[in-house]
Amino acid sequence: VKSRHPREFTARAADLIRSIPSGLVASYGFIASLAGDARQARQVAWILHSSSEKQRLPWHRVVNSEGKISLPPERGGRLQRRRLASEGVRFDRRGFIDLRKYGWNPGRGPSRALARLDLDRLT
DNA sequence: CCTATGACAGACA
DNA sequence: GTGTCTGCCATAG
Numbered sequence: 598v599k600s601r602h603p604r605e606f607t608a609r610a611a612d613l614i615r616s617i618p619s620g621l622v623a624s625y626g627f628i629a630s631l632a633g634d635a636r637q638a639r640q641v642a643w644i645l646h647s648s649s650e651k652q653r654l655p656w657h658r659v660v661n662s663e664g665k666i667s668l669p670p671e672r673g674g675r676l677q678r679r680r681l682a683s684e685g686v687r688f689d690r691r692g693f694i695d696l697r698k699y700g701w702n703p704g705r706g707p708s709r710a711l712a713r714l715d716l717d718r719l720t
Numbered sequence: 721c722c723t724a725t726g727a728c729a730g731a732c733a
Numbered sequence: 734g735t736g737t738c739t740g741c742c743a744t745a746g
Contacts, residue, residue, distance in 0.1 A: 603742095603743065606743095607743095624728085624729090625727075625728050625729085626728065626729060626730095629728085634742095635729095636729095636740085636741055636742070637728090637741080637742070637743080638728040638729060638741085639725095639726060639727090639728050639729090639741070639742070639743080640726095640728095640741095640742070640743055640744095641727090641728080642726065642727045642728060643726070643727085643742095643743070643744075645727060646726090646727060647744080656727085659727080660727090661727080661728065661729080662728075662729055662730085663729090666727080667727040667728075668727045669727080672727080673727080674727085677727090
């Protein structure tokens with residue numbers, strides 16, 4: 598289903614990003630999926646660097662599906678890593694975050710979307 | 721209107 | 734494991 602309401606998608610994505618708890622992270626695709634359109638991961642990324650709400654978003658808690666920081670170090674990646682580290686997120690020596698450990702799981706039960714991601718990772 | 725771009729993701733070699 | 738290619742779709746020019 599194509600998103601006929603970009604603004605709505607953006608608003609929901611922003612809300613979701615705002616609700617990522619400190620110490621956890623979520624992937625672009627995961628946020629897009631929860632916001633209603635799994636195909637718009639790139640728009641989630643776009644929101645993070647272009648939205649007027651940027652200042653109010655915990656943008657550093659969004660990483661790519663591999664659990665890695667997508668932002669180039671010189672364009673904020675360094676800051677992002679610093680912030681995450683200070684929130685307790687651990688990186689392995691290659692710079693990867695273990696999403697099974699630090700991946701945000703909204704609500705209390707395992708969400709389908711996250712379960713899918715976990716399944717993919719285990720498979 | 722048409723092309724290029726992107727803080728992505730999944731599939732494939 | 735890594736490197737490439739392709740689909741995606743809102744914005745920008």
